[in-house]
Amino acid sequence: AAVPAEHPLTGVVHTAGVLDDGVIGALTPERLARVFAPKVTAVSHLDELTRDLDLTTFAVFSSASGLFGSAGQGNYAAANAHLDALAHRRRAAGLPGTSLAWGLWEQISGMTAHLGAADQARMSRGGVLPIGPAEGMRLFDAALRTDTALVVPIKLDLRSLRADAAAGRTTQPLLRGLVRSGRQLARTAAGDSGGLTRRLAGLAPAAQEALLLDLVRGQVATVLGHAGPDQVGPETAFKDAGFDSLTSVELRNRLREATGLKLAATVVFDYPAPLALARYLHGELGTTDDALSMVNAKIEDIESLIAGLVSDESKKAGIVLRLQGLVARFNGVEQTEESTVAEQLESASADEVLDFINDELGIS
Template sequence: TGTDIARMSRIGVKAMTKAHGLALLDAAHRHGHPHLVAADLNPRVLSGKPAAALPPLLRAFAGGRGSARPTAATAARQSTDWAGKLSALTAEEQHRTLLDLVRTHAAAVLGHAGTDAVRADAPFQDLGFDSLTAVELRNRLSAATGLRLPATFIFRHPTPSAIAEELRTQLCPVGADPSAPLFGELDKLETVIAGHTHDEDTRGRLVARLQSLLWRLDDTASGAGDTDGDAADSEDRDLESASDDELFELIDRELPS
C-alpha cells in the first residue's frame, strides 16, 4: 500500500518494480547462499540514520550518530516547554493545539501530504494504521512531547482526538501550578548565568533593563499608567525589542532566590 511504501522510504528501502523483483528472485535461485534478502536500499537515507532508528536487519548500514530516542534531560526539557506553551491557553485551545500535532504526525506516518485525511474522531485502524505504524506514531509523539508513552498508546486511545486529550492530561495535569513553567525557566537560567561573567558595561545595561521591567510590572499590578515621559517610553521600547531569554536573564540576575 501507499502507507507501506512511505514507511519503507523513511528507513531507506526503495520500492521495486515487479520485473526487478522477479529478476532478483531468479538470481537468488541461482545463488548458493541459504539466506538472501531482495531489497533496493537507499544508502543516503540509511547512512543518515542512527542504528536505533532502523530495524535490526538494516542497522549495519546505519551511519548516523546518537540515539533515536531523546535523552532524559532532553525529554524533560521538551515536556516542560510544552507545559509552558499550553499553560497560556484555554482547555479548548490546548486540545486543538495537541490535536494538530497528532494529526500532523499521523499524516506523515501514513504518507499523506496534508492532514485532511486524518479526521479527528476517526479510529486509527480506519485511517489505515497497523501495529507497525502505530508504534511509529507513538515514537514520533514521544519524541515531540518528551513524554514516555507505552507501545500500546495508540490502541488504548484509538482516535486522534483521544490521543490529543491524553497528551493534554499528561502535559497539563489538573491542579498543576500555572506558574511552574515560568519558574522552571528561571531555574534553568540560574544555572546558565552562574557560569558566566559580565563586564561593567554589560552589567549596567542589564540592570537598567531589569529596573525598567520591574517598574513596568509594578505599574501593571497597580493599574498605573506610564508617567515617566520620554525616558520611560525609551525604556519600554528597549523591553519590547528584548528577547524572552534576555528578559528572563534580567529577572534571574536581580530577583532574590
Template sequence: MVARHLVTRHGARNLLLVSRRGADTPDARETIAALRAEPGVRVTVAACDAADRDALAAVIAGVPADRPLTAVVHTAGVLHDAVVEAIDPGDLDRVLRPKIDAAWHLHELTAGTDLAAFVLFSSVSGVNGAAGQGSYAAGNTFLDALAQLRRSRGLPAVSLAWGPWTSTSGMTGGLTATDLRRMRDAGLLPLDAAHGLALLDAAWQRPGPALRLPLALSLPGVRRAAHEGRALPLYRELAGSAWRETTAPGTDAGPASALDRPGDGTLDQLLAGRSAQDQETALLDHVRAHAAAVLGHRDGRRVEPARTFKELGFDSLMGVELRNRLTAATGHRMPAGLLFNQPTPMAVARYLRTRIGPPADTAAGTLDEGIGRLEALLASTPADPPDLDRAVTRLRALLARCEERYATGVAAGGDVADAAAGDSGDEDVRAALRAASVDEIFSFIDQEFGTGRREHGE
C-alpha cells in the same frame, strides 16, 4: 515469472511445478502453455500440498531417473496480517505450514540428491519485523535458519529475504497504496520484475552468505527514517553519518518535530514553561503529524483532532505503527491499547501531556488562557454600544483590583502600567484606568501578564 526466467535466462528444459491446486492455480494454464511453447521445454505439473510429507515424497519419487532433480526453488507463502492478540492457532497454521513444513520436507526428502541449488524465497519481514506480520515473519525467519543449517552440513542453500514487488502476487496483492507509501517513507522501494530477477540471478549465482536481502532502498528515505528514530541499526549503518544531519533544504523530510529526536532535550524545551493548554496544542501537532505519516498524508492538518482514528481510516496495524512511532519519538513505551483507550488524536495528545509532559505553568497558564479567551470573545462580539460600555466599565474595575493586588510585586513598564509601580500612586492609577481607552487597557494586560494579544477589533 520465476519459472519463465529459469527457462529463458538459465536454459532450464525440465520443470516440475508443484502447488496445492496444480494446473487449477489462477493463471497457471497460460503460464504452462507459454513454457511448453519454448523449444525443448518439458513441464510437469503436480497438485500437491508440500506441507504434506507423504504427498510430497510421492511427487519426488516420481521424478524420472533420466531427468533428476538438480535444483529446488521454494516460493510458497501465505499472508494473514493481524496483531498478535488476534491470531488464533488456525491462522498461525495457515501461514506457517507452507513456509516451515514444506521447506523442511523439501530439505529432508532431497538430502540424498545431488542438488546444485536450494533456493528459499523468504521476506525482509523476518529481518525487519513488520506490523501485523508476526506469524509471517516467524515463517520466513525459519527459512533463513534452514539455509544456515544446510550450509553447515555442506549442502547448497540460499535464503532470499525479498522486499516488496510491484507486481501483484499472493504476498503483495493485499498491499494498499497506503502500505506501499509507508514502505517508501521507510526507504524501502518496491522491485519491478526486471530488477527483481536481476537480483535473483546475482544472489543465486554469486558466492556469499546463506541469507541475502534483495532490496531496493532509497537512501534519502532511510536517512529520514533514521533521523526520526524509526530505522533499524542495519539501515542506519547504510545511511552512514549523514543520517544525523538535518534534511537538506527542498527535500521532503516527512513529519519533522522536536518529538522526532527523543533523548536530546528538545521535548523538555518544547513543553517547559508552557501552560497545560499550550502543551496539549504542541503535542497535538506532533500526534497529527505522525498520524498523517501513517495514513500516507504529507500534512498533519488533514488529521482532524476530534475524529476517532477509525473514522480517520486507521486499522489495527496502523494503530500499531502509530504507537511505535510515538514510542520512538518520545522515548517512552506506549501501552498496547493506546488508541483503544485514547481513540482520537486530541485524546492521545492529552495522554502524552500527563504521561511525559513537565508540570504545566499553572498560574501563568490560567491567567494566559483566561485573558486569551476574553480577548477572543471581545474580538468576535458585535460592537453594540450598551454592551460594550458595560464590558469596559467592568474591565476597568477589574484592572483596578488587579493593580491593587500586584502593584508591589510586578515590574511594570510604561503607559498605564507605570502608575502601578509604586505604592504612592494609587489614586493616579485609578484615574488613569478610568480614563484609559480599550487599547490602553489591553496594553496594560499585555505588559503585566506577558500575553501576546490580537487587536480587539480584529
C-alpha cells in the same frame, strides 16, 4: 516420483507463502500454523524428498523480515528464518541451497495485494524501496550464481536512512555498516529534544491543546499516508480512519518520540480520536501551569548551553558548582552534604525557581 526419468528433476525453486499479520499478543497457534504450513512444512518435505537426487539448484524465497524483524509479522519472520537455516544446513551437508531473503516487491502478488497506501508508506519510512520485476529477476539470477547460503536482495533508501540516523533515530543493527548512527540526545522526562515543551511554555491552556492536536493530526496523517493533517478529523475515531493494531503501535511510537512520554501500546484504543488523545497528552505533559512551563523551558535552555561545553570539563564543572551554590542561597541555607540540590529543588515552588533563574542568570 512422477517426474520422468528421461527428464530428471535437477532444480527446486520454492516461492509459496501466506501472511497472517498481527501484533504478537494476537498470534494464536492456529495463526502460526497457517503461516508455517507453506514455508516450514512444505520446504522441509522438499528437502527430505530430494536429498538423494542430483540437484544443481535448491532455492527458496525467504523474506528480509526474518533478519530485520517486521512489525506485526512475528509468525512470518520465524517461518522465513527457518528457510534461511535450512539453506545453511543443506550447504553444510554438501547439497545445493540458497535462501533469498527478499525485500518488498513492486509487483502486486497474492501476498501483497492487501497492502494499502499506509502500509507502503510505512515501509518507505523504514528505508525500504520496492523492487521492480526486471530488477528482481536480475537479482534472482545473481543469487543463484553465488556460493552463499543466504543472500538478501533488498532495495534500500540509504539517503533516507542516513538522514534518520543523523537526526538521532535508531538504525537497524544490521545496517550500521552502511549507516552511521547519530548521537541521540537525552530527553527530559517532561519534554522532547525538538523543543515541544518550549513551544508550549507561556501558551494559554486552549492554545496548548490546539498545538498538541495539530501534533497528533500530523502524525496520524503520516502514518495513514494522507497528504496533510487537514484530512484528519479531530473527532474521527481512529478505527473509522483505518487504524489497525500495527498502525496504532506506529502512531504510539511516533508520539512517544515527539513528546518524550512513556505511552502505552494501547493508547490509541484508550483515547480513540485525535482530540481525546491530544487532551490526554496535554494532561501528561503537565502544561496547564504557565509558570511551571516557563521554568521547564528555561531549564531546557540552560541544559542545552551546558551540553555545549561537554569538551571543556573545567568550565562545565564551574557552572555546575555555581548552580549548586545558587540553589543553596535561594533556599536561604548553606549547602551541606546532607542538603542536596535535588532536595532543594523539590521544596521550591515554580514561581520561586523562575525568579531565581531570572535574577541569577540574567534571563528576562
